[in-house]
């Protein structure tokens with residue numbers, strides 16, 4: 001199962017803290033991230049994370065493309081609601097694609113736990129041997 005992790009600059013400490021607190025669960029996923037988020041998470045957690053471009057340079061669009069191709073099962077995107085972003089159209093496009101393709105999306109810490117809990121529940125179901 002493939003999960004995208006993204007955080008705006010003001011939220012990077014939060015995504016690092018979140019990732020540390022859910023390390024055992026997150027290790028079960030195939031992870032990808034926008035450039036700087038992925039770099040910071042690799043450095044601080046040692047997780048193996050595929051890094052896309054930095055968000056303002058097209059990383060949000062690349063994750064959007066993964067969603068459109070059916071290669072992303074969830075997005076945790078800790079957005080900064082108080083700072084204008086130069087690539088706001090890219091951000092809106094990514095959020096829109098989550099809705100188009102019905103991809104679980106968390107945009108703050110409280111919902112991040114809820115989305116991850118649900119994805120882990122699905123993973124546990126997939127891991128369970130089939131009963132006959």
Ligand SMILES: O=C(CO)COP(=O)(O)O
Nearest residue numbers: 034035036037054055056
């Ligand atoms: O800007 C972002 C998402 O819109 C995040 O990009 P970085 O992870 O490269 O900082």
